[in-house]
Each structure stands twice: as structure tokens, then as C-alpha cells.
Amino acid sequence: xxxxxxxxxxxxxxxxxxxxxxxxxxxxxxxxxxxxxxxxxxxxxxxxxxxxxxxxxxxxxxxxxxxxxxxxxxxxxxxxxxxxxxxxxxxxxxxxxxxxxxxxxxxxxxxxxxxxxxxxxxxxxxxxxxxxxxxxxxxxxxxxxxxxxxxxxxxxxxxxxxxxxxxxxxxxxxxxxxxxxxxxxxxxxxxxxxx
Numbered sequence: 649x650x651x652x653x654x655x656x657x658x659x660x661x662x663x664x665x666x667x668x669x670x671x672x673x674x675x676x677x678x679x680x681x682x683x684x685x686x687x688x689x690x691x692x693x694x695x696x697x698x699x700x701x702x703x704x705x706x707x708x709x710x711x712x713x714x715x716x717x718x719x720x721x722x723x724x725x726x727x728x729x730x731x732x733x734x735x736x737x738x739x740x741x742x743x744x745x746x747x748x749x750x751x752x753x754x755x756x757x758x759x760x761x762x763x764x765x766x767x768x769x770x771x772x773x774x775x776x777x778x779x780x781x782x783x784x785x786x787x788x789x790x791x792x793x794x795x796x797x798x799x800x801x802x803x804x805x806x807x808x809x810x811x812x813x814x815x816x817x818x819x820x821x822x823x824x825x826x827x828x829x830x831x832x833x834x835x836x837x838x839x840x841x842x843x
Contacts, residue, residue, distance in 0.1 A: 661703060668697065668698035682775055682776065732836060732842070736829065748804055753817035765787070766799065
């Protein structure tokens with residue numbers, strides 16, 4: 649079973665995350681940030697990764713610590729569930745449209761974390777969530793999952809659609825990248841023999 653549970657506690661947040669990479673997209677979110685819950689629901693549903701996230705954070709200050717730490721904990725859980733990455737497809741990309749918004753995500757489950765973020769918002773908030781926190785979440789997730797992640801919104805007008813298309817494109821690419829490839833025959837997908 650490719651599963652993991654991460655519990656992260658700091659002076660700012662307390663977070664519990666569980667994942668099952670071979671799930672059906674079941675999800676249960678309670679971060680205290682409504683729009684982040686909505687995005688994580690989409691991530692689970694479209695990646696077919698079972699995902700539960702519970703977070704208590706210093707939301708009376710702002711949403712930054714909670715959003716970032718959820719990204720950290722989820723990234724750590726994905727990395728742990730992947731183990732040595734034997735048999736995975738490793739590379740994947742997704743071009744995803746949501747009404748007028750078109751977002752592209754490409755990723756490599758490489759063990760070499762990196763984020764390229766080419767997404768612009770025209771409003772400071774979507775719901776009650778600061779739009780600058782989307783990059784913070786993706787950065788924290790990529791660094792802690794150990795993936796190279798490129799996210800680019802080619803165009804879009806509605807800020808909700810831009811954010812949601814990014815999470816859904818990540819979900820679709822992640823689904824393909826972590827899937828077991830029967831042609832790999834139990835090998836690690838790298839000429840180095842390790843990822």
C-alpha cells in the first residue's frame with residue numbers, strides 16, 4: 649500500500665495529513681480556509697489520491713502559515729507514500745481548461761525539487777484567501793514532495809478559474825506521474841538507479 653500519514657506541529661500550526669496514492673479520490677478537508685479546502689478537494693478528486701487534511705492554524709493573524717504548512721505536510725506525505733519510487737511513470741503533464749482559463753502543469757518526480765510559477769492574478773483575494781498564497785502553497789508542496797514542478801497559466805480572466813485550473817492540472821499530472829507503469833517491471837525510472 650502506497651500510503652502515508654504526516655503530523656506536523658509548530659507554534660503556528662498543527663496539521664494532520666493522510667494520503668493513499670492508489671485510492672479513488674476520497675477527500676476530507678478541514679483547514680479553516682474555505683477556498684483552500686475547495687482546491688484540495690479538487691486535487692484529491694482529479695488525482696484519484698485519497699486525501700484527508702486537518703489543520704489548526706493562527707488564522708487570526710492571516711492564512712499564510714496554514715496554507716504554506718498544509719503544502720509542506722502534503723508534500724511530505726506524497727514523498728513518503730512514494731517510497732523509493734519503484735515502477736512509477738515519473739514524468740507527466742496536463743493541459744487543463746476551466747471555462748476561459750487555460751493552465752499547463754508539467755512535473756518530474758525527480759527527487760530534485762524546483763518550482764517554476766507563471767501564474768498571474770488580477771485580484772488580491774479569491775474568497776477570503778490571498779492570491780499570493782497559491783504560489784506559496786505550490787512552492788511548499790513541490791519542495792517537500794521532491795518534485796520538479798512547472799505551472800503556467802497561458803490565459804484566463806476569472807481568478808477563481810485560474811486558481812482552480814492550476815490545482816486540477818496538478819492533480820491530473822500527479823495522477824499520471826505516480827501511477828505504476830507495468831512496463832517498468834519494478835524498476836526505478838532513472839538510469840542512475842535512484843530518484
